[in-house]
Amino acid sequence: MFHINIIRRNKTALLDILSVDRRRILQKVQEHNLITNREYRNLNGIYKEDEEGHIVELLDKIMGKGDETCQHFLDLLETDDIKGTYPELKSLQLRHTSPAVTAPVQETCDEPYPVNTIPRGICLILNNINFENNELKKRRGSEKDAESLGEVFSWLGLRVLIDISELQKLSLKEWSNGFGDLQKPPPKHGDVFICCILSHGKKEVVFGTDKKTIPIKDVTRTFKSSNNSPLTGKPKIFLIQACQGNDYQRGVVEKDLETDEGSVGSVPEEADVLVAIATVENCASFRNTAKGSWFIQSLCQQLREGCSRGDDIHSILQCVNSDVSQKEGSNLPGLIKQMPEIRYTLRKKLLLSPFNTEA
Template sequence: MSAKDTLRRNKTSIQSILCADYRLILNKVYERNLISNREYNNLKNINRENDEGHTVELLDKIMNKGEQVCRDFLQVLQTDREIETTYPELKNTLQVDASLPPNSVQERSLDEPLPAAKRSRKEQQYQLNGNPVGVCLIIDNENFQDGSKRSGTNKDVQSLAEVFSWLRFRVLMCKDQTQDQMRRTLSCFASPRDLSQLQGLDVKEWMTSGFVDLRQAPRHGDAFVCCILSHGEKGAVFGTDRNPISIKNITRTFGSTDESPLGGKPKVFLIQACQGSLCQRGVLVKDLEADAASPFVPEEADVLVAVATVEDYVSFRHKKDGSWFIQSVCEQLKEGCLRHEDLATILSRVNNQVSQRECLGKPGAVKQMPEVRFTLRKTLLLSPDV
């Protein structure tokens, strides 16, 4: 039986038990990120409802979120010690369903992989066991050949260096690269290279509070992060010569091959660049609703790309405080990694946070909506060096 069916079948019993202290269960599901901040505030402030009414609203909200959230909710009910102490009757209510007759077997094709629930937690996560975990490469284009300058990008570079070194990555940076230099840099980092080739690209390494000359060739670890900070156009970023390199070609440079040191390992790309010249405007929304493995992997698997804005639109950068997108990424990584959240969840929070930004004194005049797309096959959890 699915988790959603389990909740539906036992809904009356569960809600009568949980209403004894509905605020506790509301806070628990919020702590586990099963409901959004907006949903939490809405549920907390329901008017003209008794305790059971609040609980019914919460259960309905959980059930409408789909099978995975229902499964996570049941796990909270069955494993949280404070819940077990507060609602002892739940133990009997949530016994394993025995609707199938004894010795019954559900048929499954031999070629079909085991459901995710049957696999071990370890098999469902990318294993990041090295120290350092891997390399974080930052390509920062600040000064362009036409005389223009991306003021504020230094703040983004520092924030990225601090957070990814905290997450146990070796942080390297290349500054002000043309299209051709960017291609060479990405090609070097996509495969093992000797130190002399990297020194020719003027690679710097982050050490505690600043960048110094690279002294030791980096080795690929269990993950790779590439941050590109530049101007851009639809589907592409610019070198300092204003010549574009497509985001698709950037990610495909790191595609899995038989010789690739990053085959089967997660590769994350954070792109801070405009994707067009249009400016998004805010829309006033009334009554808004809350919202057994093969040894082969696809060539373009294990990639996550997070772009500052959707195609055709500009992104925003403060001349002193850095860009909306990169600053949000670093802030949410610091908070989410301490809560053991996976990267996709953290970046969804970035999307939400950036989407709510406004220019001072101009509500709704300009907006920004980042975009995340990925071919990750497993959960990617980054752990801080604490």
């Protein structure tokens, strides 16, 4: 991951520099056998609105091939030939000689979690739509949220499974350009676990389709670290679209909005967890019956933009907070708002990049 991280840290600058002549760098990576002829044709033939879009695809392809290929790519950028074409490369810190290590080095907060498996991990979506008790309304528009999550996390290289709960009738499906039958063999955990819960909720709990509640803490603690857990030391992300109370943050709801209400070392057991909830304590969250929820739709958009830039998950969720906080649920500005909340015990950065499965 050493050389991958160098590219990731300099990704924005590389986009600006290499976009000046993207065909030149594409030809050079093919000449040095960093990509196949088929990949060269695909990268050369893709349609993008701007030159940076092509370079994004190239860098993602290089990083997806692993650390050794990234090292060769950095070697290429250090050659006089390439620096002659892109003189601004001289200003970047692309030296990739790793210092000699004579003693164990303590991990730092800048070191990202390793994400090397294929698939990179599992994304489990729990989508509660209909409920036994008529007091809890059907969650219209939740299908749109589930589809958006399936699309973006599949794009990020995770295996996406969904449990669509319809009055205790469980239907486990898998995403492949849409939700279909579960594929074989059974899923493996990989390096990342993401759990998306779409349901009604109230303070600190979410509802099952049987109207029984489960505390959010109990959900996350199910996956806590232990000597036997395959997820120990790995990031576990929980994204929860549910109300945390009945209060509105001032104002009146538009008629096309509904609320999700009703309501060798050792690793600490509660480490490596991030929980992002659609709204703060005691308040409602909002879901457009046609377009999906404010929180999930913003999350998927920010993941696409942020992961392409090389941002970590916490930075992306801060962008989600900012985006959702600016939305208005009323024609009168400021009368009805929503503020998502992030809680985490992550010890490192979690970086997810677009994943290309083409040979």
